[in-house]
Amino acid sequence: MSPILFELLIRSIWETILMTAASGLISLVFGLPLGLALIATDRGGIAESLWVNRALGAVINGFRSVPFIILLVALIPVTRLIVGTSIGTWAAIVPLSIAATPYYARIAEVSLREVDHGLIEAARAMGGNRWTIIREVLVPEALPGIVAGFTVTLVTLIGASAMAGAIGAGGLGDLAIRYGYQRFETSVMVAVVIVLIILVCGIQWAGDQLVARLDHRV
Amino acid sequence: MNQHLSATADAAVPIGTSDVPSDVVRLVELKRRFGVTPALDGVSLTVRKGEILGIIGRSGAGKSTLIRCLNGLERPDSGQVFIEGREISRLGERELQPLRRRIGMIFQHFNLLSAKTVEENVALPLKIEGRPRAERLERAAELLALVGLLEKAKAYPASLSGGQKQRVGIARALAARPALLLSDEATSALDPETTRSILALLKDINRQLGLTILLITHEMEVIRSIAARVAVIDAGRIVEQGPVWSVFADPKSAITQSLLGGIRPQLPAEIQSRLTRTESGEAILRIDVAGEAARQPLLSDLAAAVPGSFRLIHGGIDHVQQQPVGTLFLAVPGNDANHLTRVIAFLKARDARVEVLGHVANPV
Numbered sequence: 284m285s286p287i288l289f290e291l292l293i294r295s296i297w298e299t300i301l302m303t304a305a306s307g308l309i310s311l312v313f314g315l316p317l318g319l320a321l322i323a324t325d326r327g328g329i330a331e332s333l334w335v336n337r338a339l340g341a342v343i344n345g346f347r348s349v350p351f352i353i354l355l356v357a358l359i360p361v362t363r364l365i366v367g368t369s370i371g372t373w374a375a376i377v378p379l380s381i382a383a384t385p386y387y388a389r390i391a392e393v394s395l396r397e398v399d400h401g402l403i404e405a406a407r408a409m410g411g412n413r414w415t416i417i418r419e420v421l422v423p424e425a426l427p428g429i430v431a432g433f434t435v436t437l438v439t440l441i442g443a444s445a446m447a448g449a450i451g452a453g454g455l456g457d458l459a460i461r462y463g464y465q466r467f468e469t470s471v472m473v474a475v476v477i478v479l480i481i482l483v484c485g486i487q488w489a490g491d492q493l494v495a496r497l498d499h500r501v
Numbered sequence: 502m503n504q505h506l507s508a509t510a511d512a513a514v515p516i517g518t519s520d521v522p523s524d525v526v527r528l529v530e531l532k533r534r535f536g537v538t539p540a541l542d543g544v545s546l547t548v549r550k551g552e553i554l555g556i557i558g559r560s561g562a563g564k565s566t567l568i569r570c571l572n573g574l575e576r577p578d579s580g581q582v583f584i585e586g587r588e589i590s591r592l593g594e595r596e597l598q599p600l601r602r603r604i605g606m607i608f609q610h611f612n613l614l615s616a617k618t619v620e621e622n623v624a625l626p627l628k629i630e631g632r633p634r635a636e637r638l639e640r641a642a643e644l645l646a647l648v649g650l651l652e653k654a655k656a657y658p659a660s661l662s663g664g665q666k667q668r669v670g671i672a673r674a675l676a677a678r679p680a681l682l683l684s685d686e687a688t689s690a691l692d693p694e695t696t697r698s699i700l701a702l703l704k705d706i707n708r709q710l711g712l713t714i715l716l717i718t719h720e721m722e723v724i725r726s727i728a729a730r731v732a733v734i735d736a737g738r739i740v741e742q743g744p745v746w747s748v749f750a751d752p753k754s755a756i757t758q759s760l761l762g763g764i765r766p767q768l769p770a771e772i773q774s775r776l777t778r779t780e781s782g783e784a785i786l787r788i789d790v791a792g793e794a795a796r797q798p799l800l801s802d803l804a805a806a807v808p809g810s811f812r813l814i815h816g817g818i819d820h821v822q823q824q825p826v827g828t829l830f831l832a833v834p835g836n837d838a839n840h841l842t843r844v845i846a847f848l849k850a851r852d853a854r855v856e857v858l859g860h861v862a863n864p865v
Contacts, residue, residue, distance in 0.1 A: 405612035408572055409626045409677070410601035412594075419625060423616035499657040500615045 284470045291458060292474055298372045298453040299482070302444040305376045307437045310383035314436075315429065317343070317384065318391030319417060329403065329413045343385040351382050351443050355450060375452030379443055387436045394428025395421055427498040434490025438483050455479060523550045524583070525681050525713045526571060531580035533566055533737075540566040541577065542737035548681070553707050553714045555728030555745070557721060557760055563737040564717040568683050571715070572604045573597040585680060602630060605674030609686040611666040613658040619669050620645065620654040626677040644672035648702060664695035671702060675712075682706075684716035688723060700727045721760050725749065725821055733757045746824035750791030751854070766816045766828045768858060776859035783832040784841050785814070785858045786848075794852035795825035807847050809833075809840040835860055 284292070317339070323329050324336040349357070355378045359369045362377040398421055406420045422429070445456020455475050463472030526548035533541040540563045548554045558564045569575035570582055573589055582590040589600060605626075613622050623644055624637035632640075645651045648668040658666055667687060674682055684703070688696040704727050707714050718724065724731050724745055732742035733756060740754040749765070752758045768787065776785060790799065795818055803811070816829035833841050841857075848855045 399610075399612070401608060401610055401612040402614060404574060405606070405608065405614075406625075406629075407574060408601055408604070408606040408683075409629050409673075410598045411629045412598055415629055419617075419628070420614060424614060426616060497616075499659055501659055 284474065288462065288468065288471055291462070292471070292478070295453060295455045295458040295475075296478055299441060299444055299455045301372055302375055302379055302447060302452065302454055303437055303440045306379035306383050307433070307440055309376070309380035310387040310436060311433055313380075313384045314387030315391050317388035318395055319421065321388065321392045322395045322421075323413070329416055343388055346381065346385040347389070351378070352446050352449065354378050354382050355446060359450070370451040372452050372454070374450060375444065375447035375454075379440060379447065382443060383436055383440055386439065387432065390432035390435060391425075391429055394425040394432060397428065398424045427494045427500070430490060430497060431494050434487060437486050437490075441479065441482060441486075524548065525550050525585060526715065527583040528570070529581040529583070531567070531570060531577045531582065533570070533575065533577045539737045541570070543580070544734070544737070544739055546732055546739060546742070548713060548715050550713055551707070551711045552730060553704070553716070553728045555724040555731045556715065556717045556734055557719065557724050557731060558717075558734035559719060559756070559760075562734045564719075564734055565685065567734065568685050568715065568717050571681075571683060572601050572606060602626065602677045603679050604681045604683060605677070605679035606683040606685065607667065607670045607674050607687045609689045611658070611663075611670045613666055613669055613673075615658055618654065619650065619656050619658065619661070622658065622669055623672045623676055626673060630677060640676060641672070644675055647675075647706075648672045662695075663691050664699060667691065667699050668702065671699075671706070675706070675710075680713065682712055682714045684714060686718055687716065689718065689720070696723070697726070703727060721764050725764060729822065733760065744822065746791065746821040746826055749819075749821045750789065750824075750826045765819070766830070768830055769815055772814065772861060775861050777862065778859060780835055780838075780860055782835055782860050782862040783812075784835045784860050786831045786833060786845070787856045787858050788816075788829045788831060788848055789827070789854040790818075790829070790852070791826045792824055795827045797851060799848070799851060799853065800829075802851070803844065803847055807840070807843045809837065811844060832861070
């Protein structure tokens with residue numbers, strides 16, 4: 284591999300990491316409260332409101348049913364509004380975040396739903412309010428699942444970021460398509476795949492370690 | 502019942518005017534139904550300061566609904582719940598929150614938070630109250646010492662045994678210095694030995710701190726070993742209540758008798774199956790004695806006073822709340838009707854309750 288290609292590879296790795304980390308963080312910040320809202324407003328939840336629950340569910344399902352490549356293009360006006368441009372790594376973070384947030388909300392919802400109802404009742408019996416229940420019971424008890432779900436989301440984001448090349452975002456996927464596939468640079472293709480495997484394994488390993496440390500259930 | 506209550510229940514009944522201050526809990530005609538089935542069908546009950554009241558009933562009798570009405574986890578359809586003189590059944594969630602801190606609760610499945618250490622679990626009610634961290638930890642240590650688990654302060658609940666978990670649950674329930682402790686089948690998931698140690702702990706706490714305890718259970722053994730008073734609930738109604746020893750000695754309702762079946766002497770099944778109404782062979786008598794009557798040398802007096810024989814088949818004298826409570830089964834030869842009449846008359850004169858269960862043709 285030529286030094287120029289090597290430099291491109293390094294830059295692409297950085298771009299992929301940037302896109303994944305930024306949109307992952309945004310999906311965590313918005314997805315977790317959304318997941319909480321989903322279980323809180325559901326039947327028997329701590330803020331039961333079936334109307335809100337259905338509306339939220341519908342919006343989330345709507346975003347999740349649009350294929351990412353279409354979302355990427357459809358959101359161009361929104362991206363331009365937020366970032367000022369519709370091209371580049373930062374521009375890709377907007378559609379990536381918007382796709383990952385509802386995805387992560389559903390994953391967080393599943394973990395939160397598994398929290399034993401008896402624990403919520405115990406917190407209520409102690410005189411705790413909703414905020415107490417969220418802060419002391421729901422989130423800490425579901426934390427291993429919330430972290431494991433975040434790991435899954437990050438891995439999914441690495442895959443999705445490859446498509447962001449379509450709007451000139453760069454990243455490893457873009458590099459592999461333009462150099463590895465279109466210019467027959469097999470060494471680039473191999474290098475990209477190896478880097479991706481290392482990235483995914485690294486994220487998964489770190490996530491598993493963290494879950495093991497947080498999980499006191501057994 | 503006070504007349505003004507029903508009319509102005511929602512218009513903030515003044516605190517302390519509605520009942521005797523020594524009643525921690527007073528329930529008036531509580532009703533709650535789920536769909537068409539009534540879970541509570543007019544329950545009136547008082548819990549006095551410092552006592553241990555046991556509520557017993559089969560599963561589905563309405564026990565859980567009842568206990569949940571006391572801290573507002575469940576809302577009655579009608580009726581009133583007075584906690585320390587204050588009517589709470591119409592209060593909103595926000596108004597209930599400070600009140601719930603006056604009421605500790607322990608659960609069948611302990612409900613400890615797995616992500617928190619033992620001491621964090623115990624300190625949680627104080628955290629909810631907004632107490633500073635140093636004070637919380639000091640109180641947690643004090644309570645863990647009380648329940649004998651100080652060395653487990655930094656452990657996570659998953660590493661504890663069932664009995665230890667319930668001890669943590671008890672410590673947690675006491676953290677905010679409640680006026681009342683609710684126990685929701687707290688020993689039902691524990692083995693008999695652990696059950697005894699948990700009940701002994703609750704009794705200790707009742708004595709040492711003067712804490713009022715209301716416990717619900719389906720096991721008469723729990724009532725017998727800890728409660729001073731018992732209320733029997735069936736199909737959403739209190740069918741019987743009174744001091745434990747007197748309910749044990751003279752259960753009025755069929756459901757109480759059946760709940761007592763496991764721990765009171767019963768006629769052996771093989772004799773039961775051979776009982777007939779025809780007056781031949783031996784007459785089988787059931788004799789219930791309690792209190793003073795059970796302290797007397799009843800059988801030797803009977804033998805001395807009434808000529809003729811009798812046999813003791815089964816039975817014994819038990820002690821409930823330091824009161825002797827006994828049930829004896831006697832077989833009396835039935836060929837002489839006069840003899841049987843004299844035996845019965847003698848026993849009745851000694852304050853025993855006598856019932857002729859039937860006759861057995863061939864002596865057992």
